[in-house]
Amino acid sequence: MNDKLLITKDNRLISASYSLGIPEQRLIFLAIIEAREQKQLIDARGVLQIKAKSYQEQFKVEKHTSYDALKSATSGLFDAHFEYEDIHEQTGKLARHVIRWVQKITYIDAAGMVELQFTDAVIPLITRLSEQYTEYELKQVSELQSEYSIRLYELMMQWKAVGKTNRISVDDLRRKLGVEPEQYKKMNNFKARVLDHAVNQINKHTDIQAEYEQHKDGRVISGFTFKFKVKKNKIKTSIEADKRDIDTADMFTIEGLNDKQLGRIARNPQFITDYNHIVSPTSAAGQSDSGWEFEMINRLKKDASQFKKRPIKEYLVY
Incomplete structure (x- = not known):
């Protein structure tokens, strides 16, 4: 696998709410790339094969770690779902979609391989069928060691052209990052264990330098805005970003x-x-x-x- 492998997701999926561990997110990355290479994105029922060797090489882990990761992700991904909102075409009302990632997933231990099929609803969200998508290089998230840092990087990449996100409410941010309701209820814990840790990892391992600004309603923190810029020594032409200065x-x-x-x-x-x-x-x-x-x-x-x-x-x- 090379450095130019690209992850492409519809912005509805980028902005969706879900909770996935690192192995599950990485497995999805590799499946998206495999589907594109096999030209199976048109066929929603295509079976994709993800090998432990690919996981090992791309994420720089030991062989036994790649096997364990795929085995773990098999169970985790089958049980997982994501949610997003849009306007229902027939009624014109706000609709909340709840979608499973895969309709079938199989782990073959002796072969060090996973076979999976995305659900039909996922396929349009991982293709470039509209103008509303986000794209970034897989290598930018390959060294991130927190599920929150991966999701936060994706959220910021949706705003790559402007270098700053809109204000995101605390509740909405928690959902998008996959923070469970019972986790880090106190704001100081949420900032230290989730936001600060994620931003530090992003600044260390990716092509951007990020920071956040907190917003208050009275004395209570109600939301955050994230600002970021491409590191000078890593400025590259982006396939997705517009060509404005x-x-x-x-x-x-x-x-x-x-x-x-x-x-x-x-x-x-x-x-x-x-x-x-x-x-x-x-x-x-x-x-x-x-x-x-x-x-x-x-x-x-x-x-x-x-x-x-x-x-x-x-x-x-x-």
Whole structure:
């Protein structure tokens, strides 16, 4: 396996809530790559073979560790699911999807190999069928030793074009990172055991330097914003990132805008002209003005970097 192996996920999957250990997340990475190499992403029922040797080489572990990891991930991944929200096409209402990762998974000990089949619902989320996806090199997460650091890196990569995430509420961040409700209930523990540890690992092992800013409602921490920049000695051309100068990235954020202002942007005739193509005419967003506004506000909040035709705030006065 080479350094240029890419992980590609739909932003709905990047923003989803799930709890997976390191072996399970790594197995998914290798399965995504294997599916692409075998050109089986078109066939949702294709059986993918992941070998312990691949796990050993990519994640720089001992042979026995790779065998143990695949065996452990087999049980963990079959029982796992993820959740995400979007707009239901027929009703136009907010829908919460609960999806299993795999429909079948088999571990062959003597062969040091796992065979798995993704569920049909997962396949569209690991292909590049839309503009709303996130892509990064596998090697950037291959040395991360915390499930939280892997997820946090992915979340930040969704905002790679601007170098800063939107404000994420504490509860939403916990869900996205896979922190169980009974874990790290006290904020000082959550910051020390989850956020600080994850950020330190990301800064040490990946291509970005990150930090976070906490937001308060009164005296209570209610959310976080993550800022990051590519390390100078690791700046590379990204397949996903746009080609704008990084100094102009702040022109494409929605920082400081409330829902009322986002609604004005969504209703702007020029905005509609610029982005009418991104929704299906048969979807709720394509059927009514209210459906369009609701969908666009949510998209702006989740990933403003996809709206690149002109500075977003320009639509307030355009």
